[in-house]
Amino acid sequence: MELRSRKILVVDDEPDIVEILTYNLEKENFTVFKAYSGEECITSAIDNNPDMIILDIRMPGMTGIEACRTLRLNKTFENTPILFLTADSDEYTTMNAFDAGGSHFITKPIKPSILVSIIKELTKKEIG
Numbered sequence: 001m002e003l004r005s006r007k008i009l010v011v012d013d014e015p016d017i018v019e020i021l022t023y024n025l026e027k028e029n030f031t032v033f034k035a036y037s038g039e040e041c042i043t044s045a046i047d048n049n050p051d052m053i054i055l056d057i058r059m060p061g062m063t064g065i066e067a068c069r070t071l072r073l074n075k076t077f078e079n080t081p082i083l084f085l086t087a088d089s090d091e092y093t094t095m096n097a098f099d100a101g102g103s104h105f106i107t108k109p110i111k112p113s114i115l116v117s118i119i120k121e122l123t124k125k126e127i128g
Helices: 015-027 038-048 064-072 091-099 112-126
Strands: 007-011 031-035 052-055 082-086 104-107
Touching: 007 015, 007 038, 015 031, 015 112, 031 038, 038 052, 038 064, 052 064, 052 112, 064 082, 064 091, 082 091, 082 112, 091 104, 104 112
Parallel strands: 007 031, 007 052, 052 082, 082 104
Antiparallel strands: none
């Protein structure tokens, strides 16, 4: 039985990271939407209703934590898995990410193939 295409929103202020993740996720038949700021994350999530959001924390303007908090206030996204992918791995940042409503926390750098494997497993468990 083939799973329907999963929609993932990838949010990072570094275009190279967004492109690498997009390439690897699309190879696995995910539909990918891109955003480069917290503000764009909110807009794209509302417009595209993704099944999962991969979100950087440290971005100019609205941070990923602020974007996550904002999304969690919207009933549409109260159960959408939000995976933080960030270079910040200190205890304070990790706690803030989960307090904001993050579902998972992965630190950079991570090999794209490993991240895709994690996402595939999470989509089976959480949205499949």
